[in-house]
Amino acid sequence: MAFVITLDLTSREPIYEQLKNKIIKLAASGVFEAGYRLPSVRSLAKELMVNPNTVQKAYQDLEREGVIYSLPGKGSFVSEGVNKNRMIQNGAMNQLRKSVKQCVIFGVAKELVISAVEDTYKEERV
Amino acid sequence: MICVESLIKKFDNKTVLDEISLEINDGLVYGLLGSNGSGKSTLLRSIAGIYEPDGGAIMTDDKAVFENADYKNQIFLVSDEPFFFAQSSVNEMAAFYRKFYSNWDEEVFRRLCGVFPLNYSAKISTFSKGMKRQALIILSISTSPKYLLLDEAFDGLDPVMRNVLKSIIAEKIVDNAMSVVVSSHNINEFENMCDVIAILHKGKKILERNQNDQSDQITKVQIAFNGPPAREMFGSFNVHHYESRGNLATLTIRGERDEVESGLQAMNPIFMDIIPATLEEIFLYEMEGVGYDPKNIL
Numbered sequence: 001m002a003f004v005i006t007l008d009l010t011s012r013e014p015i016y017e018q019l020k021n022k023i024i025k026l027a028a029s030g031v032f033e034a035g036y037r038l039p040s041v042r043s044l045a046k047e048l049m050v051n052p053n054t055v056q057k058a059y060q061d062l063e064r065e066g067v068i069y070s071l072p073g074k075g076s077f078v079s080e081g082v083n084k085n086r087m088i089q090n091g092a093m094n095q096l097r098k099s100v101k102q103c104v105i106f107g108v109a110k111e112l113v114i115s116a117v118e119d120t121y122k123e124e125r126v
Numbered sequence: 127m128i129c130v131e132s133l134i135k136k137f138d139n140k141t142v143l144d145e146i147s148l149e150i151n152d153g154l155v156y157g158l159l160g161s162n163g164s165g166k167s168t169l170l171r172s173i174a175g176i177y178e179p180d181g182g183a184i185m186t187d188d189k190a191v192f193e194n195a196d197y198k199n200q201i202f203l204v205s206d207e208p209f210f211f212a213q214s215s216v217n218e219m220a221a222f223y224r225k226f227y228s229n230w231d232e233e234v235f236r237r238l239c240g241v242f243p244l245n246y247s248a249k250i251s252t253f254s255k256g257m258k259r260q261a262l263i264i265l266s267i268s269t270s271p272k273y274l275l276l277d278e279a280f281d282g283l284d285p286v287m288r289n290v291l292k293s294i295i296a297e298k299i300v301d302n303a304m305s306v307v308v309s310s311h312n313i314n315e316f317e318n319m320c321d322v323i324a325i326l327h328k329g330k331k332i333l334e335r336n337q338n339d340q341s342d343q344i345t346k347v348q349i350a351f352n353g354p355p356a357r358e359m360f361g362s363f364n365v366h367h368y369e370s371r372g373n374l375a376t377l378t379i380r381g382e383r384d385e386v387e388s389g390l391q392a393m394n395p396i397f398m399d400i401i402p403a404t405l406e407e408i409f410l411y412e413m414e415g416v417g418y419d420p421k422n423i424l
Contacts, residue, residue: 012402015318045296049289051155052300053321057338094388105396 004031007048015050019058024067027082036078038068127151127186128173128273128305134181135168142168144329145182150273153303155295157320159313159409164326166309167206170275173307174203199228200272204279208262216246216261220268227269235268241290256282267294274298276308280315292319317405325409333412337405343383344408349390350374350397363389366411378403378411 005022007015026032038044041059045052059076062068065087070076082088103113128150135143143165150156150173158166171177173184175191175198184191191197210219216239224230239246242260244253250261259282266274274295280288298304310316316323324334336342344366349355355375357368364380374397379386387400403411413420 009318012404014402042297042300045300046293049292050296051319051321052296053154053338054318098391 005044005048007050016054016058016061019055020061023058023062024082024088027067027078028085028088030083032078034078034080034082037074038076038078040075128191129185130169130173130182131185132182133169133172133179133184135165135172135177136180142329143172146326146329146331147182148324148331148334150305150307152272152305153299154321155299155306155308155319157316157323158307158309158326159311159316159323160309160326161311163328165329166326167277169326170203170277170307170309173273174198174201174275176203199226201275202227202266202269202271202273203275204259204262204266204277206277206281208258210250210258210261213249213251215248215250216244216264219250219261219265223265223269229270231268231270234270235264238264238267238294241294242287256284256287259283260287263291267298270298270302272302272304274304274306276306278309278311280308280310313406313409323405325413327418332416332418333409335408335412340382343381344403344411345379345381345383345386346401346403346407347377347379347386347390348374348397348399349377349393349395351393351395359393366415 004026005019007018007022009015011018023032023038027036032038038059039047041052041055045055048055059068059070063070063076066079066085067082067088068076069079079085100113130146130148130150133143133146134141146165146169148156158169160166168177172179173191175184175194178192186194186197189197191201211222214222220235224232242264244257244261244264250258253261259279263279280291283291295304295306299306308316308320321338322334322336324331326332350373352373354373355370357365357370360368360375360377360379363377363386365377366380367376367378369376383400383402390398390400410420
């Protein structure tokens with residue numbers, strides 16, 4: 001099975017965080033639809049050549065955050081409505097605040113920031 | 127689980143292991159890091175039940191491991207100097223191990239033979255260093271060990287073979303709750319592989335770190351405010367290292383990264399850069415903390 005999750009082994013971001021973020025992104029953007037069955041810890045660890053305990057930890061975190069759910073003996077699946085998940089939305093908002101802060105520091109006019117936000121929403125809404 | 131309790135090992139009058147204590151839990155990868163002569167190989171041979179402790183104990187299921195036949199059936203030491211019978215081939219060595227290891231897995235052996243491109247009926251003595259290592263690794267995994275001890279095991283393997291080995295180990299950890307104890311003098315090898323890492327120096331364990339412990343993350347931060355910062359401003363954080371120049375402060379902070387970040391953000395900095403520390407950096411900080419000069423150890 002070819003799998004879409006790739007890791008950057010040279011990054012300073014810990015593997016388990018990379019894994020979590022990748023799965024969240026893929027699930028929130030709909031590449032992984034609700035009910036999508038994630039690879040088992042065993043096969044993902046094998047595929048990525050990482051310690052299975054690291055994969056396990058990422059899955060546990062994702063389950064706690066409601067991104068995935070597991071059925072004993074069946075595996076782990078992507079939850080319904082990941083893009084409406086409050087925790088993930090908060091994470092995205094934090095990213096936005098950081099970016100806005102950058103704009104403030106770099107002296108970007110407030111009107112430009114606001115119109116960029118509005119344009120982005122317009123483009124995304126098909 | 128294997129429990130090493132205050133283990134002492136001496137050769138003649140030289141103390142090679144000096145009151146080492148550690149626990150190797152099932153299904154985990156335990157890394158031993160240390161320079162040449164730090165005691166890694168002696169510790170692995172002791173854990174393998176080859177050396178008898180001169181003090182302390184190594185226990186599994188409440189029994190000592192030294193010359194414990196049941197335990198030896200479950201453990202395999204891939205030594206830094208692979209040993210094979212003179213004139214023997216991999217197939218002949220397999221026949222030997224098959225006799226002694228009751229959990230020998232012929233299917234795994236066949237599969238690994240397909241993965242590692244070796245001549246299985248040729249004399250091992252004609253193999254290169256890396257090929258000998260591959261041969262021993264194939265044999266070790268085929269015994270379905272509960273505990274796999276790898277002494278500098280990744281030495282002499284090319285990057286492709288390293289990845290193959292990591293994949294196979296991942297599979298065995300999930301399938302058999304296999305534990306791995308691996309030694310190396312190269313810290314970068316361990317970063318993404320080990321659950322727990324210990325540093326040995328002159329026969330002592332000077333540090334141990336559980337990589338899965340999120341509250342134990344170390345983050346490097348550069349941060350600036352309007353006006354010069356003071357160390358006291360960061361009183362609510364667990365600050366390891368602090369330096370400031372002008373309006374800019376450079377810190378290393380211990381604690382869960384998300385919490386550190388949101389805490390710092392709340393201080394309303396005009397600039398902030400957050401970088402997770404690498405394993406090497408973490409150990410450098412920690413060793414300074416316990417009074418060792420890292421240059422002599424890593």
